[in-house]
Amino acid sequence: xxxxxxxxxxxREYKQGFFTEIESDTLAPGLDEQVIxxxxxxxxxxxxxxxxxxxAFRQWQTMREPSWAHLxxxxxxxxxxxxxxAPKSKDDAPKSLDEVDPKLLETYEKLGIPLHERAxxxxxxxxxxxxxxxxxxxxxxxxxxxxxxxxxxxxxIREYPELVRRxxxxxxxxxxxxxxxxxxxxxxxxxxxxxxxxxxCPMELSTYFRINAAxxxxxxxxxxxxxKGAQVSYLEGCTAPMRxxxxxxxxxxxxxxxxxxxxxxxxxxxxxxxxxxxxxxxYNFVTKRGDCRGARSRISWTQVETGSAIxxxxxxxxLTGDYSQxxxxxxxxxxxxQQADTGTKMIHIGKHTRSTIISKGIAAGRSDQSYRxxxxxxxxxxxxxxxxxxxxLLIGDRCGAHTFPYQxxxxxxxxxxxxxxxxxxxxxxxxxxxxxxxxxxDAVSMIxxxxxKDVFQELPMEFAVEAEALLSVTLEGSVG
Amino acid sequence: xxxxxxxxxxxxxxxALGHFSAGFDAxxxxxxxxxxxLRQRGRAAFEAVGLPTRRIEAWKYTDVRAIARADFVLAxxxxxxxxxxGAELALALDAxxxxxxxxxxxxxxxxLSGLPAGxxxxxxxxxxxxxxxxxxxxxxxxxxxxxxxxxNLAFTGEGAVIEVGxxxxxxxxxxxxxxxxxxxxxxxxxxxVILRxxxxxxxxxxxxxxxESGAANLTNLVGEAFLAxxxxxxHYKLNEAxxxxxxxxxxxxxxxxxSHFSSHSLNLGGALTRNDLDAxxxxxxxxxxxxxxFFAQGRQHVDNHTVVNHNVAxxxxxxxxKGILDDRARGVFNxxxxxxxxxxQVRGYQNNANLLxxxxxxxxxxxxxxxYADDVLCSHGATTGQLDENAVFxxxxxxxxxxxxxxxxTLAFAGEILESTQLPExxxxxxxxxxxxxxxxxxxxxxxxxxx
Numbered sequence: 061x062x063x064x065x066x067x068x069x070x071x072r073e074y075k076q077g078f079f080t081e082i083e084s085d086t087l088a089p090g091l092d093e094q095v096i097x098x099x100x101x102x103x104x105x106x107x108x109x110x111x112x113x114x115x116a117f118r119q120w121q122t123m124r125e126p127s128w129a130h131l132x133x134x135x136x137x138x139x140x141x142x143x144x145x146a147p148k149s150k151d152d153a154p155k156s157l158d159e160v161d162p163k164l165l166e167t168y169e170k171l172g173i174p175l176h177e178r179a180x181x182x183x184x185x186x187x188x189x190x191x192x193x194x195x196x197x198x199x200x201x202x203x204x205x206x207x208x209x210x211x212x213x214x215x216x217i218r219e220y221p222e223l224v225r226r227x228x229x230x231x232x233x234x235x236x237x238x239x240x241x242x243x244x245x246x247x248x249x250x251x252x253x254x255x256x257x258x259x260x261c262p263m264e265l266s267t268y269f270r271i272n273a274a275x276x277x278x279x280x281x282x283x284x285x286x287x288k289g290a291q292v293s294y295l296e297g298c299t300a301p302m303r304x305x306x307x308x309x310x311x312x313x314x315x316x317x318x319x320x321x322x323x324x325x326x327x328x329x330x331x332x333x334x335x336x337x338x339x340x341x342x343y344n345f346v347t348k349r350g351d352c353r354g355a356r357s358r359i360s361w362t363q364v365e366t367g368s369a370i371x372x373x374x375x376x377x378x379l380t381g382d383y384s385q386x387x388x389x390x391x392x393x394x395x396x397x398q399q400a401d402t403g404t405k406m407i408h409i410g411k412h413t414r415s416t417i418i419s420k421g422i423a424a425g426r427s428d429q430s431y432r433x434x435x436x437x438x439x440x441x442x443x444x445x446x447x448x449x450x451x452x453l454l455i456g457d458r459c460g461a462h463t464f465p466y467q468x469x470x471x472x473x474x475x476x477x478x479x480x481x482x483x484x485x486x487x488x489x490x491x492x493x494x495x496x497x498x499x500x501x502d503a504v505s506m507i508x509x510x511x512x513k514d515v516f517q518e519l520p521m522e523f524a525v526e527a528e529a530l531l532s533v534t535l536e537g538s539v540g
Numbered sequence: 541x542x543x544x545x546x547x548x549x550x551x552x553x554x555x556a557l558g559h560f561s562a563g564f565d566a567x568x569x570x571x572x573x574x575x576x577x578l579r580q581r582g583r584a585a586f587e588a589v590g591l592p593t594r595r596i597e598a599w600k601y602t603d604v605r606a607i608a609r610a611d612f613v614l615a616x617x618x619x620x621x622x623x624x625x626g627a628e629l630a631l632a633l634d635a636x637x638x639x640x641x642x643x644x645x646x647x648x649x650x651x652l653s654g655l656p657a658g659x660x661x662x663x664x665x666x667x668x669x670x671x672x673x674x675x676x677x678x679x680x681x682x683x684x685x686x687x688x689x690x691x692n693l694a695f696t697g698e699g700a701v702i703e704v705g706x707x708x709x710x711x712x713x714x715x716x717x718x719x720x721x722x723x724x725x726x727x728x729x730x731x732x733v734i735l736r737x738x739x740x741x742x743x744x745x746x747x748x749x750x751x752e753s754g755a756a757n758l759t760n761l762v763g764e765a766f767l768a769x770x771x772x773x774x775h776y777k778l779n780e781a782x783x784x785x786x787x788x789x790x791x792x793x794x795x796x797x798x799s800h801f802s803s804h805s806l807n808l809g810g811a812l813t814r815n816d817l818d819a820x821x822x823x824x825x826x827x828x829x830x831x832x833x834f835f836a837q838g839r840q841h842v843d844n845h846t847v848v849n850h851n852v853a854x855x856x857x858x859x860x861x862k863g864i865l866d867d868r869a870r871g872v873f874n875x876x877x878x879x880x881x882x883x884x885q886v887r888g889y890q891n892n893a894n895l896l897x898x899x900x901x902x903x904x905x906x907x908x909x910x911x912y913a914d915d916v917l918c919s920h921g922a923t924t925g926q927l928d929e930n931a932v933f934x935x936x937x938x939x940x941x942x943x944x945x946x947x948x949x950t951l952a953f954a955g956e957i958l959e960s961t962q963l964p965e966x967x968x969x970x971x972x973x974x975x976x977x978x979x980x981x982x983x984x985x986x987x988x989x990x991x992x
Contacts (some may be wrong), residue, residue, distance in 0.1 A: 128597070439900070454914035457882065463909040467922060468601075472896035475925040482911050482918040 087144045093117065096245055099144050103214045103248070106221055116234035116244030123238045126372075129401040130430040130462055133343065133370050136308060143246045143279075199263065206262045208292075209254040213281050216252035223254055227285050231314040231351045231378070239310040239345040239372075243279045247312070250281035255290035255321075264520055265294045280311040286321035288354065293324040295520060309368075310345045319354030319381065324362070326519055327375075328527060330534075331367035338397025341369025348375035349405075352384035352413075360387040361404065362518045364527045366534045369398055374432065376405035379413035379441075386415040389515040391527070393534050394427035394459070403433035403450075403464075408474070412443040419450035420512050423459040424535055430462040437474040444474040452482040453511055455504070455535065505532040559611050560586065563728070564694060566614060572671045575696065578678060582693025585683040589690055598686070601872040601904040602814055602843045607786050612728035612758050614695070615642035629750035629780070633965050635715035636661055638700050642721055642757065643729020645698055649717075658705030659743075661714060664732060665698050674701045676734050680764045680820075681792050688788045688814075692730040692762040699732035702745065706738035706768070713744035713776075713963065720751035720759060720785055728758040733791075735763070737771035737799075744774040746966070751782035751809065763791035767799035769823060774802050776966055780973070781809040783838060790816040797823030804961050805861075806970050807834040807842050808977070818847040821855035832861035833957040835974055836869035836901075843872035850879045850886045853913075857887070862957050863894040864950060864974070865901035873905040877920065881912040890920035895927070895953050927953075947978050 087095060096117055100110040125136070203210055209220065216224050234244040255261050286292055296313075309331070315323050325348075334341025344367075350359035361375040377386030388404040406415035415435070423429040431450045452461035463480045485507050493503030509516070509528050516524045564583055570576035591608050592599040630639075638661065639649040645663040652661050667674045683693040700716050718731065737743060749759060759781070767773055773793075781787050787810040793801050807813055819828040834842045848857040863871040877888040894903045907920040927949045935945035954974050958967045 442899070452909075452911070454911065454916075457884070457914045459914070460881075460910070460912040462911060463907075463920070465906060465908075465922070467905045467924065468902070469894070469896065469904070469924045470900075470902040472899045472901060472926055474896075476923065477925075478907070478920075478922040480907070480909060480920050482909055482916065484914040484916070 119235035120241035213250035240347040243312040247279040247281035253284040257287040258289045261292040282313040285316045288319045291322045295326045297328045313348040315350035317357035322358045324360045327363040334369040343370040344368040346373040351378045355381040356383045358385040362389040365392040371400035373402045382410040388417045389518045390419045391512045391515045393422045395425040398427040401430045405434040408437045408441040408444040414445045417448040421452040423461045424455035426458045428460040432464045434466040436468045439470040442473040446476045448478040450480045586690035591687045615727040635713045637715045639717045658708040660703045695730035703736045704741040709742040718749045720755040720757045722752040722754040733763040735765040739768045740770040742772045746776040755782040756784035758786040761789040765793040769797040772800045776804045779807045785810045787813040792818045795826040798825035802829040805832040813842040824854045827856040830859040831960045835864040837866040840869045845874045847876045853884045859890040866897040868900045871903045876908040879911045884915040886916045888918045892922045894924040
């Protein structure tokens with residue numbers, strides 16, 4: 061696209077206008093090419109980035125929202141959403157923990173969140189948060205010493221355009237699916253991680269991330285690149301319920317692992333699931349994909365999904381490099397009226413590639429949950445190996461648990477195994493615990509945690525502890 | 541059959557609709573208004589639904605454009621068949637026998653005498669010629685389910701109607717032999733099988749599909765079985781159609797309280813085979829067992845879609861399908877177990893195991909569970925792999941050569957399904973066929989009796 065055209069788009073007056081002088085950074089609802097040009101301009105992006113976004117937008121306009129998932133929600137009006145808003149003003153945020161809803165604080169207590177983090181999570185204005193700034197600064201110094209780049213995606217597009225350009229959209233192309241195309245057109249937030257050759261990231265990026273308590277955006281874009289032999293562990297999200305006013309979330313996460321690299325990506329998602337009738341909860345449509353591009357590379361996804369009214373999420377691995385490895389460990393808990401359609405895709409392209417899928421679904425209340433997965437063995441992927449286990453636990457007789465595993469196997473020297481079970485908590489297990497003086501609620505919590513053990517042990521330690529607590533909180537009121 | 545590169549979005553050619561429409565017009569007029577209405581219902585459904593494309597989830601892995609391209613005519617337009625090779629292909633089974641040649645009932649080769657009182661077995665055409673529609677016809681299988689169920693209804697004319705009254709146990713199996721001949725023009729047949737078993741009745745029914753070498757016909761069967769309380773039906777299907785045959789079958793079972801259905805689906809032949817098997821467990825204590833074996837080679841394509849609907853509490857299902865795929869063959873398994881809300885204390889098991897013998901063979905499998913009740917025990921498993929090298933080694937260590945060891949293990953893989961058959965004639969036939977179909981590199985001479 062010519063520079064003039066870009067300028068014309070940027071300069072043309074946005075016809076709905078901006079709200080007021082003070083909030084001039086917030087766009088009125090609606091989506092067209094001008095909105096995208098506005099976002100790109102606001103972010104100070106180079107021209108190729110705008111073109112990339114516009115290309116995604118044009119593809120999105122020709123696409124239809126997918127309807128194959130086992131989900132039921134009212135149609136989304138994409139023109140009623142505002143696609144850019146400046147960081148929220150601190151003025152209406154609580155000034156201290158005393159102003160925070162005591163119910164929220166009670167939940168933090170149950171989850172065992174450290175005191176100094178609670179304020180940040182509850183949205184207390186950052187300068188009021190004890191000590192967090194200095195801690196973050198220390199971390200930042202440590203990372204740059206190791207040569208690790210960790211910054212917001214917008215900053216990365218400005219500061220490291222050649223790196224971003226080389227990798228962005230190579231794992232999830234702009235027209236990959238409806239939600240990915242939308243994200244590509246309008247994303248405003250997200251992270252960029254680059255770990256150079258041979259470097260093992262000196263800390264779990266989760267730690268940094270949590271202290272910084274970055275406001276998760278509506279259209280997040282994350283790109284993580286590990287060069288040859290590099291390693292990183294990244295944790296997204298938080299066990300604590302987060303303040304969030306956007307109902308629709310459509311994030312894209314791309315991971316690239318070159319030869320011998322290892323990326324571990326853990327997610328804990330606990331967004332607002334809506335009220336008892338399922339009203340007002342978050343819609344979460346996420347495209348997450350990792351490319352094991354190099355030989356012997358490894359990508360591991362771990363997720364604990366307890367929030368959101370609607371979850372549509374399939375973290376996947378393209379096992380392109382020979383001897384590469386993909387892993388997916390998932391615990392999904394739905395209660396109330398929540399609906400989740402989640403799973404993974406393991407695409408074996410390289411020789412002797414291996415993948416493991418462990419999925420644990422717990423459905424309670426009136427919720428509905430589906431595991432949807434694909435294991436594809438390409439004809440040249442000889443010696444490929446997959447093991448899949450997906451178990452469902454039903455609590456109560458008004459919920460549903462479903463399994464839709466696809467296997468497409470085109471090589472005779474591949475081995476693929478799939479196992480799935482569905483059951484409830486056995487009465488004899490409960491009786492055993494009750495006979496030893498354990499309350500019914502605690503017994504259920506124990507049994508459920510045991511059911512999820514294989515996944516929790518993949519989580520970074522402190523999160524594993526919190527995840528167990530989170531499970532009990534989520535299932536509160538579903539027993540007895 | 542010519543297999544071209546498959547593009548999932550390629551539309552089914554419009555002329556296919558024309559071919560079949562010409563068939564509707566060529567069909568002998570219905571003898572009575574009710575039948576005509578039924579056929580029109582099928583025709584309307586076919587025109588509304590159209591032939592499936594791979595964009596439809598249920599046909600994601602099966603391309604029917606080869607059927608769309610072919611121009612099939614009805615058999616009775618061509619006159620009778622002097623001597624189909626049916627006689628040699630038939631199983632030597634002590635049974636009540638009905639023979640259909642290209643979908644046309646062959647009274648001479650059939651043998652239905654000696655049926656016990658309370659049991660009635662007759663070709664559908666006999667009912668129709670009396671101006672009568674047998675009870676149950678087109679009452680369960682929805683003609684809009686696919687183009688093929690619609691076509692079958694539109695061409696309602698022949699088939700088998702089997703009624704076994706309350707408490708009657710058939711002493712011998714009912715053997716339905718479908719012979720497909722190699723004619724100048726490919727023919728199509730749309731047989732309908734209706735099975736009604738009264739309270740505590742018991743019957744064994746075998747559907748056997750054979751074809752002359754080179755027969756490239758379309759057999760499109762719809763089966764409807766009704767099991768009253770306590771009834772038991774053992775249903776065998778043996779598909780040994782020619783390597784060019786198109787075979788489509790939709791079989792649905794309605795099961796009342798304490799009834800027991802068992803299906804043995806053994807698929808060896810056909811260029812393109814699609815089986816839909818659907819059990820509706822509508823009464824407490826009902827039980828269904830699905831056993832399946834498919835062995836495909838060359839460029840054969842075999843697709844098995846099964847559904848078990850647990851509609852009420854305390855119903856039981858068990859499913860085990862095994863696939864062996866060689867050369868460039870492609871197999872599809874899609875098993876669905878559905879448990880309705882409040883259908884508590886259900887047990888449902890499902891297993892699919894596949895053995896790939898060649899690097900160019902492909903299997904697409906999808907074992908689904910859809911569960912809306914909590915007090916249930918359900919599991920499914922799917923495995924795909926090759927022969928266990930440890931097992932090969934164990935045999936080699938006992939002085940058995942490599943090829944024989946592999947052949948024996950392949951037969952053993954199929955063995956679990958064959959052992960489920962109560963009719964030894966079928967098990968022997970399939971075992972010999974499987975052994976005979978094994979690649980040349982497997983030498984079983986002297987171990988299994990080959991040939992007939």
